[in-house]
């Protein structure tokens with residue numbers, strides 16, 4: 001009880017600006033994920049290597065604020081996924097489960113057109129298309145990936161999750177998601193991942 005009281009006494013409120021148009025904060029650095037960080041994430045490996053050979057590019061950036069990682073607190077920030085494709089597969093985040101599997105997350109869309117792809121370890125799939133103003137609740141136990149399906153605009157979302165949730169990237173790196181979002185005849189299309197669990 002004494003310890004909890006001390007923690008509470010030390011916490012301060014804070015106000016952070018996130019620009020509605022760019023998603024960025026004037027006072028916070030963002031973490032950048034380059035195409036070279038996405039080895040093994042895209043289905044068309046040949047095309048991935050071709051593009052990379054011509055030069056590295058930023059695929060997405062997000063805020064990783066310095067929040068105390070305890071269950072009482074919340075991590076939050078914005079993610080900006082740039083427009084682009086590798087072959088016919090749209091630019092996307094790596095995607096992850098939370099290390100504390102039984103934790104949820106909320107996304108709120110600020111700009112662009114995107115898809116939040118979710119799946120749990122039993123193979124249940126949830127897919128939500130997002131446009132500005134949409135919020136999506138990612139249920140506990142679901143891996144999640146943001147995908148930019150627009151041709152020329154960034155897909156910008158705000159997220160909040162329990163601060164001690166942690167990130168398990170390995171499961172997705174090793175298996176992939178069961179579904180892929182690709183462009184087919186100019187339209188975003190969801191297909192089975194032919195290489196799921198086959199890396």
Ligand code: S6P
Nearest residue numbers: 062079093094095096105159161
């Ligand atoms: C964290 C939350 C987001 C992502 C960010 C980047 O739980 O879901 O902050 O970290 O969108 O995606 P990823 O899959 O590279 O962490």
Ligand code: ZN
Nearest residue numbers: 098105144161
């Ligand atoms: Zn998450």
